[in-house]
Amino acid sequence: MSEPRLTRLPQWQALQRHAGTIGHKHLRELFAADPHRGEQLVAEEVGLYLDYSKQRVDADTLHLLRELAAACQLPQRIAAMFRGERINTTENRAVLHVALRAPAGEKILVDGHDVVADVHAVLDRMAAFADRVRSGAWLGHDGRRIRNVVSIGIGGSDLGPVMAYEALRAYSRRDMAFRFVSNVDGTDFAEAVRDLDAAETLFIVCSKTFTTLETLANAHAARAWSVAALGDERAVAKHFVAVSTNAAEVAKFGIDTANMFGFWDWVGGRYSMDSAIGLSTMLAIGPEHFRAMLAGFHAMDEHFRHAPFERNLPVLMGLLAVWNNNFLDAASVAVLPYEQYLKRFPAYLQQLTMESNGKRVTLDGAAVDYATGPIYWGEPGTNGQHSFYQLLHQGTRIVPCDFIGFGQSLNPLPVQGGGDQHDLLMANLIAQGEALAFGKTAKEVRAAGTDAALAPHRTFPGNRPSSTLLAPKLTPHALGTLIALYEHSVFVQGVIWDIDSFDQWGVELGKQLAKTTIAELTAPDEPTLAHDSSTNTLIRRYRQLRES
Numbered sequence: 001m002s003e004p005r006l007t008r009l010p011q012w013q014a015l016q017r018h019a020g021t022i023g024h025k026h027l028r029e030l031f032a033a034d035p036h037r038g039e040q041l042v043a044e045e046v047g048l049y050l051d052y053s054k055q056r057v058d059a060d061t062l063h064l065l066r067e068l069a070a071a072c073q074l075p076q077r078i079a080a081m082f083r084g085e086r087i088n089t090t091e092n093r094a095v096l097h098v099a100l101r102a103p104a105g106e107k108i109l110v111d112g113h114d115v116v117a118d119v120h121a122v123l124d125r126m127a128a129f130a131d132r133v134r135s136g137a138w139l140g141h142d143g144r145r146i147r148n149v150v151s152i153g154i155g156g157s158d159l160g161p162v163m164a165y166e167a168l169r170a171y172s173r174r175d176m177a178f179r180f181v182s183n184v185d186g187t188d189f190a191e192a193v194r195d196l197d198a199a200e201t202l203f204i205v206c207s208k209t210f211t212t213l214e215t216l217a218n219a220h221a222a223r224a225w226s227v228a229a230l231g232d233e234r235a236v237a238k239h240f241v242a243v244s245t246n247a248a249e250v251a252k253f254g255i256d257t258a259n260m261f262g263f264w265d266w267v268g269g270r271y272s273m274d275s276a277i278g279l280s281t282m283l284a285i286g287p288e289h290f291r292a293m294l295a296g297f298h299a300m301d302e303h304f305r306h307a308p309f310e311r312n313l314p315v316l317m318g319l320l321a322v323w324n325n326n327f328l329d330a331a332s333v334a335v336l337p338y339e340q341y342l343k344r345f346p347a348y349l350q351q352l353t354m355e356s357n358g359k360r361v362t363l364d365g366a367a368v369d370y371a372t373g374p375i376y377w378g379e380p381g382t383n384g385q386h387s388f389y390q391l392l393h394q395g396t397r398i399v400p401c402d403f404i405g406f407g408q409s410l411n412p413l414p415v416q417g418g419g420d421q422h423d424l425l426m427a428n429l430i431a432q433g434e435a436l437a438f439g440k441t442a443k444e445v446r447a448a449g450t451d452a453a454l455a456p457h458r459t460f461p462g463n464r465p466s467s468t469l470l471a472p473k474l475t476p477h478a479l480g481t482l483i484a485l486y487e488h489s490v491f492v493q494g495v496i497w498d499i500d501s502f503d504q505w506g507v508e509l510g511k512q513l514a515k516t517t518i519a520e521l522t523a524p525d526e527p528t529l530a531h532d533s534s535t536n537t538l539i540r541r542y543r544q545l546r547e548s
């Protein structure tokens, strides 16, 4: 087995030496040394403004990071992805979510076959179906129009659709209800349908493999609920559609494959929200807005593919993430959207980032001797300010933050005395970055009249890195660019760490063990257990509790 080479690269070692000097410099010093820093360490591309001046970097850091990217063959790896090479080596698959948003007429070949034409054929079918449902032409089993859409899926077949629906709610059909069921906990399904009329409810069963335990359990529950209410098995044809790569399993479940929207093995689950997995999004916002979202994704794809690294947003964000993770030892990243509609964006990013880069071996299978994917988490501002920001400002851990905000609100709300609540929101976003970077020294605290004993408690160390992303307004197009930005930033990080960002073997063991455990929990007679003593006892205890 080969050794990981990253930490032996001269470019990595140069960054380590450099971290020894700049790592000790305070952001206060960096800003004092260059009065124009806040105007220079910024990039504005495809409608997104990125301010990274509050990252603990200088021109040398950025230069060295770009050298590292070159040594890790980032330009070649980007080109290989866009060419449709099988860069997901452990699954021997191409990685072509970029083809999902390529304009009609563009050609991307997989094994000599143009996949862009296939993408547009599915998009056109989705649009025709969405138009029929939205206009009332698609009727339920007893002739009533569809007013409720319940999307069933989990992981990449759920988090993207939920996030996009919440993000683009302002553009959605308000006379239709959209619900999402993911958890195998029956509560999720029960609460989603409890006030719905089955005659007006369409289920979209989303599963790339169509073998996922949670999704199939919920889909069976939905079919039983629908058939019981409508009194006819034939109702399934009008109330169920599927999104999958697996036509055989869809047919086995009982959904006519004429009502199936396909995608392909070169689309990873967590990269699939702009494929047919986004059917609920299209039903909610309509085909035109959906295509505008795809155009946003594509604009960022083109930027990522062609822009020089100095102003390439995903490259900058990816390299800064590596810098913070590996050279400043920051183990997590907080994503803080100051936009209520993006409330599920951090949850979406958790799968995108951690299922992609939570890996411990290189592409060659060697154990890494450096940290890989950081922990992503977050909440919308200003809510987070009243909970975990205490740790961000004064805790012992450094948590780099991504602030996300917009120039205009989709729901302006005047404040008595002038201004809009949006100004209050954005003032908070801007103030938080400033407070994290510059803090408040003990001297400043004492000068403000604070008692000496209390001064340490009221001192803010500052020097806490953050980036700020701004866009004019949360539109479908802007959402597309934002998601593609993070997708490609994750790719950049994975290339530097020399890992496969597109497989997810780490989710398998728990799934396998659960299969045995299910049989043991439900066996009529006390089963013979051969686990460790903790697992054995938990199984026995659960069996007792379920009978109590």
Ligand code: F6P
Residues within 6 Å of the ligand: 154, 155, 156, 157, 206, 207, 208, 209, 210, 211, 212, 215, 269, 270, 355, 504, 507
């Ligand atoms: O368990 C993880 C996972 O495989 C994810 O990668 C995927 O997004 C999710 O399960 C759902 O898979 P499917 O779409 O095949 O049901």
